[in-house]
Amino acid sequence: MVRIPRFGSDYAVPLLEGTSDAVLATGYGHFRGTAEAGARGNFAVAAHRVTHGEPLRDMPSLQPGDEVVVQTARWTYTYELTTGGDDLVVPFTQTWVLDRLPTNPSGGVQPPQRPGQRLITITTCSELFHTDDRMIAFGVLTDKQPTTP
Incomplete structure (x- = not known):
């Protein structure tokens, strides 16, 4: 389950x-091929901005x-974002964002x-009805606790 408090207390996807x-x-x-949640490396995930519940429709507000x-x-696992939701937009062909330590070739x-x-690393389409580019947000692990029922 993914929860993003900025999206509301009932947000759970x-x-x-x-x-x-x-x-x-x-x-x-x-x-x-990317790290598991909480593991060393890059735990990379994707979700839709529109359709299928629109889990990342508000990504630009992060x-x-x-x-x-x-x-x-x-x-x-609790991660803290180090970038905003729309700070980085790349063509969908830019796979460096999935690397173990993503390093922007443009600096x-x-x-x-x-x-x-x-x-x-969180990825989604940058345009609402077009899929050539991706918005990317990065974060770092800050906490790990046992899951309680």
Whole structure:
């Protein structure tokens, strides 16, 4: 489950493995080959801005310091965004954002560049009805707690 307090106290969207159409129709998808939630490296996820519940429709309103809470069966991870929701827009072909330590080849917006970090990368379409570009937000893990029923 993904919770983003800025989007309201009732915001809770399922998180599934993979980024197929079927997965993204349900909620957030975890990019295969990126770190697991809470692990060292880059835990990268995607979700729709429009259709299928519009989980990231308000991504442009995200600000540095906002929390993203990822709840798994065993652990609840809290990430703090280091970039805003619309600080970085890249063509969908820019896969560097999924790297273990995403490093912007243009030298622009990127996560803090410290090896061994536990990062989150959130991706969604930047235009509401066009899919050539992606909005990207980066964050760092700040807390890990056991998930309570």
